[in-house]
Amino acid sequence: MEHLLNLVIFLILLVVGFAVGMVTERQHLKNLALREAAVKGMLVTGSRTFPAGGAATRPACMVVGHACISSDYFKTFLATIRKIIGGEMRTYESLCSRARREAMLRMVEQARSMGYDAVCNVRLDGADIGKSGERGGNKGITMVGIMATGTAYNRAGATPGVVAPVRIDEA
């Protein structure tokens, strides 16, 4: 009887994880696509110099973005099965790309809200919180944390006029 109850709970979690997880993911991807379209005019590069940056009208400033995206029960279950066979874990791949896009987008949006039109030297780092990504102990939460950093600046030909430096923590 107890085993049956456990099985029922497991199945319910699986179904809930699958349904809600799929809806959340779809909405998130939709939302990402919309917001990415909105910041299309920004010049975002990984280069260490300042592409298209002319004589500075205002100081460059560092911008950051964070995102922690959690896995759902269904995805985690599929991944556990996958671990037995080995190979590509597609469910986690989408998790990583969502976290990365979200973090990057937040960084670019911050730059934009501060009136900059370009971001260079973009770096993406994995941000660990506890035992992320491994199912060690009952507190192990499967998630991807990403931190994006970059330097925002104005491109040449941007509106002139010296603006006071903006501190990173005031944004």
Place this chain on the structure above:
Amino acid sequence: MLVVNTEFIPGYQIQQMLGMVQGNTVRSKHVGRDIAASLKNIVGGELRGYTELLTEARREATERMLAQAKELGANAVLNVRYTTSSVTSGAAELYAYGTAALVVPEGQA
């Protein structure tokens, strides 16, 4: 204080490099957030509590780094990098480091 993660700032000249500055912090959220996160782990989605945790930790570490830079008499920190490491479940260590420098606007050197 000018903070960038590039080696120079356009429109500014580096007058003096003052050496490396750093700041770190280990933070965690209260247990309620951890419980909420493990529930969120069933349905998926963003873990806002942990995103907040990272933001707070980053601010704290940056603040400490800037305080050091100020002590050295710098007005800019160049080449800022962040790294994280996991200490224990639900906690994050954030380490910020960069190079303190004295910069002046071009033409005023």
